[in-house]
Amino acid sequence: xxxxxxxxxxxxxxxxxxxxxxxxxxxxxxxxxxxxxxxxxxxxxxxxxxxxxxxxxxxxxxxxxxxxxxxxxxxxxxxxxxxxxxxxxxxxxxxxxxxxxxxxxxxxxxxxxxxxxxxxxxxxxxxxxxxxxxxxxxxxxxxxxxxxxxxxxxxxx
Numbered sequence: 584x585x586x587x588x589x590x591x592x593x594x595x596x597x598x599x600x601x602x603x604x605x606x607x608x609x610x611x612x613x614x615x616x617x618x619x620x621x622x623x624x625x626x627x628x629x630x631x632x633x634x635x636x637x638x639x640x641x642x643x644x645x646x647x648x649x650x651x652x653x654x655x656x657x658x659x660x661x662x663x664x665x666x667x668x669x670x671x672x673x674x675x676x677x678x679x680x681x682x683x684x685x686x687x688x689x690x691x692x693x694x695x696x697x698x699x700x701x702x703x704x705x706x707x708x709x710x711x712x713x714x715x716x717x718x719x720x721x722x723x724x725x726x727x728x729x730x731x732x733x734x735x736x737x738x739x740x
Contacts, residue, residue, distance in 0.1 A: 601679040
């Protein structure tokens, strides 16, 4: 397989992985609205596998593709026999990446909204003057706490 065919195969592989990632992001959206954390965790594991596969393909692409050139520049300069196919793959990759970015932005904003809601709901239960242990950014704030007040413990437990 010559380099041009190999590039086509790599770019097509990257496009296929992007399609799968977009599908997982689309599955994430309804789960952010009403799903369970366990289902989100499973989707995130699937995304992680795809990301690792994308990294492998990208590393392979970088090993065979001339440094310092974009694919568009390479096609214009070298005019390979499969230039049309490479240009179509380049355009497809660009569209898929834009679609993935849009979907991820929607999901990120929904998640941010959900986390802010949780922070606000928890602030209702935080006694006045005490520092909250939850931050909407998704990080748990560290704080040394003593034993729970006796009033909070059920004497039947």
